[in-house]
Amino acid sequence: MASSGISALDELLGDGYPDRSTILVASQPVIAKEVLGYWFTHSGLVQGDFCLYVTRLAVRDVLQDQKSFGVDSGQKIPLWIAGEGGQLKYDLNDLATLSFNIKEAMKKNSDRRIRIVMDVLSSLLMLNQPETMYRFVTQLFADIKQYDAVLLATLEDGMHPVPVVTAMQQLFDGIVELKMYEEGLRVIPLLRIPKMRGGRSQPGYFNFSFSKAGMEVSAFVR
């Protein structure tokens, strides 16, 4: 199992994300789902895993955001495929190069565990045909399964047609869903894990909140 870097989440998952798995974190844009990616990368860097972070943002923006959530990996840095400031440039119009770069990074680091975080899925889905994306993701996942790798991708809920989201969800081994629910005048953020192939799913709902120490999770009791 690959630790999520968040002890409360590890407890729910039964010690972390399953080996050789692909995880989708879906929530609407107002929830900072990237935090799961930050802690996942942080945990990997601490354990000496090879970490690859794919983002359309500038590296400095991601680092600034990480710090605001209490994540600081010190001198340890992942390989960045980023819009700006990364070792490799992220070009949203070039899926082939992105796929090639990820594959090459995995090949070079095949002797250790690999962790990949992708927060570009939504923008790619908006700019490419669903069929193209379906093929890209299927091919990428096939490559990932050949290595000791775990991939975590984020998806903006509400920005894509439902059939596209459903198709994407089917491709992933695990889904972590973060949503806002209304109860009277209160708005409650709730988490659930409807699917976790090879691990423990949690179809029930849990309260969650982000803190400097990671994420706090507790069973939702009315």
Next chain:
Amino acid sequence: MLGNGALQISYTSTVDLAFWVVPWAIALVVFLAAAMRALVLRRVITVRLRRNQALGIGLVAIGMAWFALNLLLPLPSQLQSGTSGDIYFVFQIVLPFLVFFYWVDASVLSSRRVDPLMRDSFGWSRVRKWVWALIAFCLALGIVGTIVLGDILQVTAFSVNSPISGSATLIILGAPFAGGLILLPVAAKRSGDPAIRFHLRWFAYFAGSLGLGVALVVLTGFPPLWSGLWIVSGYCLYRSVGSLVVVSRLPSDLAARGNRGP
């Protein structure tokens, strides 16, 4: 009901009560509800830019509620002149405009984050620092004008009659309008998040109904039309706030029993 150029109101009849007091009171309640909703949503939003946006719209709603309260219970006219008048002007007009600009700024930045192409509309991420600096300078100029020049040169700060403070006032009040009119339509179009587009669309309805109200008063000279449209604009602002976050209903069985976990 309105007189002497200022908003002086006297409630003399049941007609006044029905066409003036009641609509304003309803508008006040609606704006307060919008402000409360915005602050509740801000607490659960975890993305900084979106949280700033919720704070901005909440403060706009508070500003509108404050404005409605002032129309309902206006200050005595002697307090609306001289230094106290300047302070009143700052709280009544300048602060709401600054808050409005804060929201415009936050909205443009959040829209960029959800634009798949990350387009920087009109180079706003760089230009905004200069605009904020200019507004801060104008604000300082206006305040210094109140404290120093007002006494020495008998110049009323933020007065449009004075070339210096008049220009400062024009910039403070004009920047939010110009910024909003130019940037927000582009931001809405480029945003990939429908929630932001709904938020901005309802805000446009809010601003439109406010503007229509003022235009109707000027054209017809019948203030109740204005107060009526304020209720409409309050509703639009409430919807704009609500659009910020898509909130799902709890599944009924879960709402009843809760979830005790694994």
